[in-house]
Amino acid sequence: MLSDVMEDYLKAIYRLQRETDDRIKTSEIAAELDVTSPTVTSMLDKLEERELVDREKYRGVTLTDEGETVALEIVRHHRLLEAYLTEHLDYDWSEVHAEADRLEHHISEDFEARVADALSEPTVDPHGSPIPSADLEPPERPDGESIAAFEAGDVVTVAEVADRDPEVLSYLSEHGVEPGVELEILEIAPFGMVTARSSDADEPVSLPESVATHVWVAEPAEPEL
Amino acid sequence: MLSDVMEDYLKAIYRLQRETDDRIKTSEIAAELDVTSPTVTSMLDKLEERELVDREKYRGVTLTDEGETVALEIVRHHRLLEAYLTEHLDYDWSEVHAEADRLEHHISEDFEARVADALSEPTVDPHGSPIPSADLEPPERPDGESIAAFEAGDVVTVAEVADRDPEVLSYLSEHGVEPGVELEILEIAPFGMVTARSSDADEPVSLPESVATHVWVAEPAEPEL
DNA sequence: CTTTAGGGTTAGACGTGTCTAAATCCGGAC
């Protein structure tokens, strides 16, 4: 049996691994979870002991298959909960993250199944992030691009908004930037700020680079399913 | 901020207080929570420190008003969750206790409000237990009687089934003993076993005293609401 | 009033997860 905290570390490593594709360093995990480096080191000792991570001292960790499975289970819980909260309890997609973070460790397999069933086995959460399937097979990396990679004049469809800050999300929500909308890129400023017009808003919206890189678009020739 | 564990102690004391109406002894709490007496003593130190319980060393505790409010909040969470799970996620009333026990500490006030709203502010949970109101005022003790207090020939309406063992509950459920049904008392055996016929089952059912005392009936002349 | 059985509390330990301070390692700069 794993503690909630261990699950949080595995989830954090999983997320970082998705982003960087490299060994994950102590300090990255520390930043992600808002703890100090020695705390991370001691937890990595325990996770290595349990063969949930592969470790090279001083050079970071990667998840073992078993560690990845645990992480996927938590991510599945998290995203199913987010989807359920928006669909059935009237939450806005910008609000669900914190609630899901608190509940994800405490639901039973039975609960998970009933929620998945109530939602007809959804494949993406309200942010457009893929929900791991019930068998917890590692999903394909669905490679899209951030809107920061496009140019003025391009028109793209938002697939995923990969931010977790509710302030940012609620701003995006209010300005028509959410999964499914079309965005016409109006300008990419030299310092990375993206200005775009949403099919879902009257006024254009400008996003600093740090936010724009979290707004993802599926590959160009992706037909609607 | 209180820990989950502290909340569990307060909930346990609250429940015991409802039953016995007396100072609650260390050993009772220990039995309720399945921990040892010294563990309870040290937790009582902390709860007293925070003025959540009134304590007389060697003679037990009672909840302070503040402690009772915390307990009511947890009980409200628990019972709302039970109601929600049966109403919206297709759980049987005999299965919901364990799930609610795990979730009750981890839902936000917002979540609580949305669930209550989705259920239209319910006043009883699926076991017939009263759900504390949102203002957390201590509810009246709704004094009913256990079916063990009746005699052969009496016909009563089940108001509450105050057991938490899922095995017992599922047995009762299968034999037609649940809140709302009518029970014709057929026999009270000398050792306390109650045999009754449910309006909701073909065969009579016999309940040992330990179970029968958990099946409650509202006061005699209670009109249906 | 005294004794005593049984429950309550104290003492001391342990595992978890966290911290700060100190020591140590790695890798890039020169």
Added chain:
DNA sequence: GTCCGGATTTAGACACGTCTAACCCTAAAG
């Protein structure tokens, strides 16, 4: 090839919640 700065790990402490063993209080029996 050596050195140094920044990151990592080690060392040691602490709060929490739990335990066992030992001690002590209360209340009931006589």
